[in-house]
Amino acid sequence: MPLHSIPPRRAILRLLLAAGFGLLLSACDAPAPNAVGPAANAATGQWPRTLDTPKGPLTLQRPPLRIVSTSVTLTGTLLAIQAPVVASGGSAANSKVTDSQGFFTQWGEVAKQRGVQPLYQGEPSAEAIIAAQPDLIVMAGTGGDSALKLYEQLSQLAPTLVVNYDDKSWQELALLLGRASGREADAQAVIAGFDAEVARVKARLKLPPQPTAAMVYYENGSGANLWTPESAQGKLLQALGFTLATAPDSVKGNTSQGVRRDIVQLSGEKFAEGLRGNSIMLFNAEPAMVPRVLANPFLADNAAVRGKQVFAAGFDTFRLDYYSSRNLLARLARQFQ
Template identity: 60%
Template sequence: MISILNYQVMDNLMRLPVLAILLCVTSLFKPAFAAEDSASWPRTLPTPQGQFTLAQPPQRIVSTSVTLSGTLLAINAPLIGSGATSRNSSVSDAQGFFTQWGEVAKARHVKPLYVSQPNAEAIAAEAPDLIVIAATGGDSALKLYDQLKTIAPVLVVDYGDKSWQALTLQLGHITGHEAEAKQVIAKFDQRVESLRSKITLPPQPTSAIVYYEDGRGMNIWTPASAQGELLKALGFTLAMPPASLQGSTSMGKRNDIIQLNGETMADGVTGNTLLLFAADEKTVPQVAKNPFLAHLSAVQHHDIFAMGNDTFRLDYYSASNMLSSIERQFTR
């Protein structure tokens, strides 16, 4: 959920057509962005570290967050280097970049600077004029903030409290690529609008989950998550755990995920359909066999669907893949 909106306002917005939502979100950003045109500099953006200002358009951006790198690529920002994750995994390629945008990064000669652990020396060697870091999450380099700001201006971005579209607008504004950001969002939202009218929803409400491989716990996506917002835009109704179980969050101060363990899964999963994120079809039978979940209506009626391995962190590329998965499974 966008930080400047409260939950009630967002609920009202989600009743509007998707393209109307885009117009509302864009207009809500105008006060912070000072209604600047593409030639207007300096630019200012509110961040978790306070007001951030750039005097001129960046030409050499380094991203320490593999999550944020995809959005920078989507708006054609001048990304020259990025932190990477473990190579050749279910979500990453041989460079340690996410599979959904790895080929784009390769074509644009984006350099993988390090794997997992941020390296200030590797970042400095690229002579960036802007360093982008995540405020929370496993790919946050916030602990190096003081060191990195001696190299170049450091933009701290919280991707856990907003949709990827809102994130795209923010990064488009501060890099001077707002036109590309709006084009990417408009293209995506047109596809959402079209898909919403084509699909037949499974039994509602829906629990959107990330299932742990050991079967001992899961994370529930909240309405504040990018995944939750996209599902709502497609017409899904999100099922939430009881209020007594909603105080547990994971991965820092994030409001997009509620963590459940084996003891609380049985009471925390309340949806008639289960959508599995960061999972492929091989995870479906694992969930169905979990003794903590066997009594659930979704399990008994086989209403369990995998959204794809690349859906844990959404950007334009992975969100597009998620739409393809939903279209394939729910178009009747």
């Protein structure tokens, strides 16, 4: 009988048994402890260790060797800190921000080089996650790539770390994931290198008129998602010396994406009222989008539009990780030199 016709519990049981048998066989053939490979050798710190998570304390007995990321947003940070991620969920393939595997373009080639397997595109699959034989599952607590509905099911089969990324920079995520994977030294090193790059770029920037509204503009021109100071995008701009324009309280009730704290949704009559600032930075957009924003009749009285102070940050800035953040630094250095 095909897998898709098996009742879910029976399918999970079969995959769990198969995964357990596979792990048993691999354990029989495992190399000696001093030849286990770079991921295990590089893991540091005291084990077991306990992490505070949105689902309560999570105790990890040993450094993971097979991390499965159910969040395409978090996978880039795992790759940046050299964590042993073996498989990842993906988004829709071949979009303006993803490659043929549904991975983000900024790190898709890195994932291929390291043999990261694509699990699914879009809707999370418990069967695919379990079949990857994880010893740690990483899951987003918010956002469109959250697999939180599978938490109760998956957490019974492997340690499952839930991470909220809507109020964290990629550096904060790197430290958290570094602790979970034993890659603290790698996380600290990549952050230090990036922070030094931020300082160099900041020293050379000639900023546009401030404050700046950072947003994702809707394709149909009816509104935008405005990044908040808590967002990764907002935090990076502020680190570079930008002053972030925020929405007035009168429109803040018009939010979406559940309990996310990184955006305020502006649409309809709230669009023009909520969009403040003397410059606009368009995330998830290329320069071709700028003329469309300037021509939007709803924004005719906006100060940034009147002054033609509208700029594009690039498609890959929809989700900021180490890789897309470095790309953004390079673009800003060219635009505002």
